[in-house]
Amino acid sequence: MxxxxxxxxxxxxxxxxxxxxxxxxxxxxxxxxxxxxxxxxxxxxxxxxxxxxxxxxxxxxxxxxxxxxxxxGFAFTDCPYVWLVRETGEEADERRAAEVREQAERMRDHGLDVTTLSGEEVAARFPGVVGGDVAVAAVAESAGYAxxxxxxxxxxxxxxxxxxxxxxxxxxxxxxxxxxxxxxxxxxxxxxxxxxxxxxxxxxxxxxxxxxKPYRVQALVTEAADADPPMLFDATNGFYLRPHGEGLLVGNGTEPVEQDPDDWDREADTDFREDCVTYQERALGWSWPEARSWAGLCTATxxxxxxxxxxxxxxxxxxxxxxxxxxxxxxxxxxxxxxxxxxxxxxxxxxxxxxxxxxxxxxxxxxxxxxx
Ligand SMILES: Cc1cc2nc3c(=O)[nH]c(=O)nc-3n(C[C@H](O)[C@H](O)[C@H](O)COP(=O)(O)OP(=O)(O)OC[C@H]3O[C@@H](n4cnc5c(N)ncnc54)[C@H](O)[C@@H]3O)c2cc1C
Missing domain, CATH: 3.50.50.60 (FAD/NAD(P)-binding domain)
Known part of the structure; x- marks a missing residue:
């Protein structure tokens, strides 16, 4: 053929x-x-x-x-993926917390190695991650990045x-x-x-x-960071991060607007870059200087x-x-x-x-x- x-x-x-x-x-x-x-x-x-x-x-x-x-030259690094919801008193976060518990349960039903953790358990297992206000977290144990x-x-x-x-x-x-x-x-x-x-x-x-429909999402990497977090997605804030070389990669910055795939802005927005600083502080209690940032196109159905x-x-x-x-x-x-x-x-x-x-x-x- x-x-x-x-x-x-x-x-x-x-x-x-x-x-x-x-x-x-x-x-x-x-x-x-x-x-x-x-x-x-x-x-x-x-x-x-x-x-x-x-x-x-x-x-x-x-x-x-x-x-x-x-x-x-291709490397794959094993690293747990933690997704969590914070206690904010908002109805949306209470709903998200219930969803995280249900999702983790369903994943375990499919035979996936997924653990559910309280805020204290998050802080104990992942030192450096701000866990005191975490309502619930789930951990996909067999994840990694490349x-x-x-x-x-x-x-x-x-x-x-x-x-x-x-x-x-x-x-x-x-x-x-x-x-x-x-x-x-x-x-x-x-x-x-x-x-x-x-x-x-x-x-x-x-x-x-x-x-x-193509839409923009954004990411940023930091200079060297003295932090060793797991991969983290914070459903309350809508941001994720992972280790990246000596630093961190922070992302999301979704712009839910259809883009022309031949004419779109490849640079990250100033707002997104500032929000990445806030998110690092929220998630890890500290932030590190930006090394570079960018945007790319994803596709929605x-x-x-x-x-x-x-x-x-x-x-x-x-x-x-x-x-x-x-x-x-x-x-x-x-x-x-x-x-x-x-x-x-x-x-x-x-x-x-x-x-x-x-x-x-x-x-x-x-x-x-x-x-x-
Ligand atoms: C900032 C950002 C972070 C992301 N993070 C993650 C993540 O952590 N994990 C994850 O799973 N996904 C992530 N994604 C999504 C992921 O990048 C895409 O889902 C995936 O790369 C899609 O791969 P693809 O091969 O389908 O498309 P693409 O990688 O877009 O490849 C399409 C190729 O087609 C070529 N092409 C276009 N038009 C033509 C043409 N007319 N003729 C010939 N070639 C053509 C393009 O040049 C391109 O090389 C992220 C995306 C972005 C932008």
């Missing part, structure tokens, strides 16, 4: 690697590998999903990350070594028949998978409409679930990750590759044809999707 992949992010590069074991693969990347969200992501990886499908995908993805680590850019470039190299033809600097769109159109002309393949991130809707426009699978005869898509695409990429690509090759059960439940493509919807911040 001869298969085209459009987009060389974490998803497309892993697809190229998996498909190249059994097929001839051409990957068309507009810029260079990891030029999109995968080169701007925070790299948190966890299995803390209360939906069974997501939990299975994330568990398998963690296995694959750990299997790849150590070779070709650099998404180095993952994508490493898996791209491995795909090349398997014979995949990776064409960087080659933007592509699809014709209405699902053939690949580039500046050099039109090429036919037996099947095509489009994993072009925020550009996926434009790439498949002539095949069928898909309801995906009407129901918060991704669009993965066959869109039209021989045309597949994989997008709409709501900020959780890197941590699921190795598993999604593995299953989607099997589906394209007609092997295995493929991906269940994320059929892109569940929508007409012209749905009107609000963008829901990725970290809140789990709560719906």
């Amino acid at each position: 001869d298969i085209a992949v459009v987009g060389g992010g974490a998803v497309g590069a892993t697809l190229a690697y998996d498909l190249a074991e059994d097929a001839e693969v051409t990957l068309y990347e507009a810029d260079e590998l990891a030029a999109g969200a995968s080169g701007r992501a925070a790299g948190l990886c966890y299995d803390a999903f209360s939906d069974r499908r997501d939990a299975e995908l994330a568990t398998r993805a963690l296995e694959r990350f750990r299997g790849l680590a150590g070779g070709g 650099d998404p850019e180095s993952y994508t470039k490493t898996i791209g190299l491995l795909a090349r070594a398997r014979g995949a033809d990776i064409r960087e600097g080659t933007p592509a769109t699809l014709t209405e028949d699902g053939d690949v159109r580039t500046a050099d002309g039109i090429e036919e393949h037996d099947a095509v998978v489009v994993a072009a991130g925020a550009h996926t809707r434009e790439v498949v426009r002539d095949v069928a409409p898909i309801p995906v 009407p129901d918060g679930d991704p669009l993965v699978g066959e869109l039209a005869d021989g045309v597949h898509v994989a997008t709409g990750w709501q900020g959780h695409g890197f941590m699921r990429a190795p598993a999604v690509a593995e299953r989607l590759a099997a589906q394209v090759l007609g092997e295995g059960e493929g991906i269940q439940g994320f059929d892109p044809r569940r929508f007409d493509g012209d749905e009107q919807f609000e963008i829901v911040e990725g970290m809140d999707v789990e709560r719906r």
Whole structure:
């Protein structure tokens, strides 16, 4: 079989690697590998999903990350993921606290290693984390983090070594028949998978409409910090952080507004950068100077679930990750590759044809999707 992949992010590069074991693969990347969200992501990886499908995908993805680590410059660091709610007296936080307890219970039902902790237990287990006002926390014990850019470039190299033809600097769109159109002309393949991130809707426009909206999220890394926290998501404040080199990576800064994927602000907002200082103080009792900050594009769908699978005869898509695409990429690509090759059960439940493509919807911040 001869298969085209459009987009060389974490998803497309892993697809190229998996498909190249059994097929001839051409990957068309507009810029260079990891030029999109995968080169701007925070790299948190966890299995803390209360939906069974997501939990299975994330568990398998963690296995694959750990299997790849150590070779070709890619590193995966084990680190627990703690998400917590603070006592504020607000109704919203009481609701969030109940949700954290329920989510952790459901995750344990799926066989995930998830612990529920009180505020005192958080402070005792993670010295340095401000825990006195924590109403409840949950810990995904088998989580970790990685650099998404180095993952994508490493898996791209491995795909090349398997014979995949990776064409960087080659933007592509699809014709209405699902053939690949580039500046050099039109090429036919037996099947095509489009994993072009925020550009996926434009790439498949002539095949069928898909309801995906790009939106901005932001992150910042600090100078060296004398703190050794776990990965932390504070549902009360809507921010997360993780260790990053000698310092910290702090993120969220979601702007729930649809962006033009060819015209958006790549710099972090001043408000976001100031809020990162406040959040570090809130979470760790101290803050450290900013080393750099940036924005990137995530993709939202009407129901918060991704669009993965066959869109039209021989045309597949994989997008709409709501900020959780890197941590699921190795598993999604593995299953989607099997589906394209007609092997295995493929991906269940994320059929892109569940929508007409012209749905009107609000963008829901990725970290809140789990709560719906
Ligand atoms: C600040 C930030 C923090 C994040 N943190 C996390 C996190 O901690 N954990 C997590 O799981 N996820 C996180 N995400 C989300 C994550 O980055 C994405 O879900 C994931 O990288 C999506 O990968 P992808 O391969 O689908 O898309 P992308 O990485 O966007 O790749 C798409 C590729 O397609 C290429 N392309 C576009 N148009 C064309 C065209 N016409 N022809 C050919 N190629 C084209 C682009 O150049 C790009 O390389 C974060 C995102 C951001 C911005």
